Amino acid sequence: MGRVNDEVEALLREYADLLAITGGDAFKARAYEKAARAIGGHPADVSALEPDALREIPNVGRSIADKVAEYLRTGRIAVVEERRSKIPAGVRELITIPTLGPKKALRLYEDLRISSVDELAAAIEADALADLKGFGEKTQENIRHGIELLRRAGGRVPLSPALDTAEEIVAELSGVTGCRRCAYAGSLRRMRETVGDLDVLVAAERSAPFMDALCALPATAEVVARGTKKTSVRTGKGLQVDLRVVPPQSWGAAMQYFTGSKAHNIRIRTIAGHQGLKLSEYGLFDTGNGEPVASRTEEEVYARLGLPWIAPPLREDRGEIEAALRGELPEVVTGRDIRGDLHTHTDLTDGLASLEAMVDAAAERGYAYFAVTDHAPDLYMQRMTDEKILAQRERLRELDGTRGRTRLLHGTELNIGPDGEVDWPAEFLAGFDLCVASLHSHFDLGRTAMTRRLVRACENPYVNVIGHPTTRLIGRRPGVDADWDEVFAVCARTGTALEVNAQPDRLDLRDEDILRAREHGVRFAVNTDAHSVPHLGQMRYGVATAQRGWLTRDEVINTWPLTRLRAFLRKGGRRS
CATH class of the missing domain: 3.30.460.10 (Beta Polymerase, domain 2)
Incomplete structure (x- = not known):
């Protein structure tokens, strides 16, 4: 199920890992990683492409295209299965642990015959890794934390x-x-x-x-x-x-009952009980005579209990029922409210699609505006230069106004350094329409240093949005440690928006963080951080996370008209 592209991407990524585990050519492993990413982000269904068309996908050469064609034809890739057979399943299980790479997994197996997550956890507790080169105290602590993350995710x-x-x-x-x-x-x-x-x-x-x-x-x-x-x-x-x-007449009650959450439903049933009613998946019934009083729609069930309909993302017993009873339930933001995307990438840096392709896709989505925010030069592997970004700006200005009503904004994703500094000087940053600033390294700074780092970035008059603020990767990397209430307060004071990153493996900020931040009066931007055309469709996940954080349209800057957005991006007039 799902896109064939995703299946092929997963298989090629696995092959890259298998190459790394068995000591294969690092360049070859990297080539398969790049090809996997390119196929996963390719807008067309690869199952409908001829071999020659497969080779037109960036980073997909003849050998990789042949393997993709083999999978599409047979449902398997022989070299992948052959490589799998050389590696115990337990070693492949080890590399699912966040922070544990393929080479270390192989060392653990070869030197200590560790071939499962449970065996590794026991070995760490028994201090059996102490004499193993490359597995010092810090590394073991990271692995221990990775195992905790893996187990916490469970079968979810x-x-x-x-x-x-x-x-x-x-x-x-x-x-x-x-x-x-x-x-x-x-x-x-x-x-x-x-x-x-x-x-x-x-x-x-x-x-x-x-x-x-x-x-x-x-x-x-x-x-x-x-x-x-x-x-x-x-x-x-x-x-x-x-x-x-x-039964069709029970639809509304069943949807309410099976949507949950458990805690929300307990509160709803308690309200029903106080009114002499009983709620089940079949309907709302009078406890005196057993007669049904509401069941066909959720709205009907909630209304009979004296409540407005409560959007499913709010149903976590986090105050939604009290707010509903007071008539203060927020009208949460929806996908229809989003007017544009303010964090996207092209193949100028680590994106997979051209500037023109991304702009065309944004216009097809009916966006009123669209920002291109490729990486700045401090991420050295992206090889950004002043000349490249200025040439992109010129081309974007040429395209502006040629794609229907979609207006184009030229931005950049800056890297927040260890001390809170960003890539370009103020006079250069002044030329951008907006700047997203994000953490991409030094995730293990102490709480005080990390807080200071984020605060300094927020106080930069040219930083408009903090991208994927906590840097977490769901099930793989925890968020950084900072005094978030202080950061949220500074964001509100300086007019710096916090991103709700829609990438499904990020969803950063989390809904819990959003709930805290909005109490400080923070504004938010729901962005895809798209690196390909299909990624633009991930906006739905960011909107859902925003809904779980109770965000309204007025709190999300990319639901605003362009004139209001531009005023916000000037950060109170401090930008020239």
Whole structure:
């Protein structure tokens, strides 16, 4: 399930890791990483491309194109399977630990015969790595933390692939004869950053056709349990899907019940109880005579309890019910409110698409404005120069006004150095329409130093947005340690927006951070940080995270008209 491009990308990345584990050519491994990234970000479906067209994808040469064609033809790549057979499964398991690279994983196996996460955790606790070169106290602490991150994630699936799977299942079941309604519920409908399993609901008079259809889906690898009201299957990627079929008249109650969260539902049932009512997945009933009083729509159920409809991302028992009772529930931002994207990249640095391709894609999305923010020179591997960025600006000015109503902004993503300094001097930064500034290194600075670093960046009169502020990667890297309340206060004081980065492996700021930051009066920018045309479609994840953080349209700067946005980007007039 999902895009074939994503499957190919995952396989090529695995091959790059396998090459690294077995001591293969580092240049070759890097070539496969680049090709994987290029295919994952390619806008066209690679399964529809001829071999010659595959080679036109950046970083995909003849050898890699042949392997992609082999996978599309047979569902396997022989050299990948051959390389897998040379490495114990446990060693491949080790490289899933954040902070533990392929070479260290192989050392652990060769020197200590460690071939599982549990064995490695036990070895660290027993101080068995003390004499192993390259595994000092700091390294062991990092690995220990990586194991904690891995275990904390457990069997949960990231939001993006879970949503892809759910939408495909809903599409399939919606086509079954007799389907009145079909939708996903649970934590996925609340758009949590990871999902334990999928809850899918169908409204129909007969359940059997839908149970049959779910069990027969190509993605279904195992039928866990089958019944008339509920069937559970497991996909080939290990995700459990629970399907429930309810009577059409119970649809609203069932959606409310199975969307959750558990804590939210307990509060709702308590309110019902105080009114002499009982709420279940089948409806809201009068406890005296058992008669149904509401069930067909969620709005009807909430209204009967004296509440407005509460958007699913808010249903976490974080004050939403109290706000609803007071009539103060926020009208959260939606995808329709987003007027533009303020953090994107092209192939001038580490993006995969040309400036023209990215601009065309933004115009097709109907954006009122679109910012290109390629990396600045302090990220040396991107090889940015003054001449390159100025040439890009000139070309962007030529394109401005030629793509419908989409206005183009020229920006840059600056690197925040250890002391809070950024790449270019003030007189050069003054030429940009906006500047995003982000942390890309030195993640282990102490709390005081990290706070000072971020504060100094916010106080720079040319920094408009702090990109992916905590730098976290979900399940792989924790956010940096800083006094965030101090940072939030400085953002509010200086007119510096905080980014809600929509990349599914970031979603940074987190919803919890957003809730804290908005109390300080901070403004936010929901951006994709797109490095390819398909990445522009990830805006939905950033919007969902913003909703979970209770953000309204007025708090998100890229929902504003361009004139208001430009005024904000001048940072109170301090920019020339």
